[in-house]
Amino acid sequence: MTTTPISLPDGYSFRKLKSSDYENNYLETLKVLTTVGEIKQSEFEELICHWESLPDIYHPRVITNNSGLIVGTGMLFIERKAIHECGKVGHIEDISVFESEQGKKIGNFMVCSLAKIAKEKGCYKVILDCDVKNIGFYEKCGFKNSGIEMVQRFDK
Amino acid sequence: MTTTPISLPDGYSFRKLKSSDYENNYLETLKVLTTVGEIKQSEFEELICHWESLPDIYHPRVITNNSGLIVGTGMLFIERKAIHECGKVGHIEDISVFESEQGKKIGNFMVCSLAKIAKEKGCYKVILDCDVKNIGFYEKCGFKNSGIEMVQRFDK
Numbered sequence A, B: 001m002t003t004t005p006i007s008l009p010d011g012y013s014f015r016k017l018k019s020s021d022y023e024n025n026y027l028e029t030l031k032v033l034t035t036v037g038e039i040k041q042s043e044f045e046e047l048i049c050h051w052e053s054l055p056d057i058y059h060p061r062v063i064t065n066n067s068g069l070i071v072g073t074g075m076l077f078i079e080r081k082a083i084h085e086c087g088k089v090g091h092i093e094d095i096s097v098f099e100s101e102q103g104k105k106i107g108n109f110m111v112c113s114l115a116k117i118a119k120e121k122g123c124y125k126v127i128l129d130c131d132v133k134n135i136g137f138y139e140k141c142g143f144k145n146s147g148i149e150m151v152q153r154f155d156k
Helices: A026-030 A041-052 A106-120 A132-140 B026-030 B041-052 B106-120 B132-140
Strands: A013-016 A058-064 A070-080 A088-097 A123-130 A144-153 B013-016 B058-064 B070-080 B088-097 B123-130 B144-153
Touching: A013 A106, A026 A070, A026 A088, A041 A058, A041 B070, A058 A106, A070 A106, A070 B041, A088 A106, A106 A123, A106 A132, A123 A132, A123 B123, A132 B144, A144 B132, B013 B106, B026 B070, B026 B088, B041 B058, B058 B106, B070 B106, B088 B106, B106 B123, B106 B132, B123 B132
Parallel strands: A088 A123, B088 B123
Antiparallel strands: A013 A058, A058 A070, A070 A088, A123 B144, A144 B123, A144 B144, B013 B058, B058 B070, B070 B088
């Protein structure tokens, strides 16, 4: 069962990220989530081109507001495994909502929509990692706590 | 900093998974971890071929014992992101050790080796999800708890 996304506000749209989105608030929206750093337009375009060259793996999506500005981000990537009869797992990453647009269920719509894509693509499950404080948000999107995330960071 | 892998027992080896490993205890080792189901040789070979066609993404590795039998499994896959200056994140998946070979630090060697590959490939971090009961194991491999795993499972 996926949780049906609730509606977006009038004029808002859910769509694929495009290489022409460099100056369309995508990176600014990601900055709400974490460190983005300096990314040149050519680097951005190369990255989108790379993601587009692997359409079974990378599913970058955005939500735009009624001015066409990106105000929500999300990535689904799909991993092919041996376990579960050569099953596929969807990984949801980099969910972020522009600060002035929070409270409009944009994050909920993004997460539910990415989970729906994962199901349509034949994944047996979709997973994500989050802070403890965001568990309630993801529960509303149909997720359950299932384990612990562990990390090892590398020095530059 | 990566944690240096401790040594494997004499005669044991760490290497890439090969399409000729279908009858070499790979799937049996994975079954220690979770449901594997029925996988035909042709399906297995197609999957390995798929992984090998994406060598920057999928890094499936095994540890063999002194009879050449697979006794440890692990996967590193590398995701390209926009955040962290178009950074890369390594995901460690499907760590499993054949039951009769447990207690020989095979899992530790696998995890440390995959983390080392992630660092060499330029990842800024490597992450994995685990059960609460395995936190201590992964701490010995140089990992720290950093969040919560959430899951949504789909009916077939």
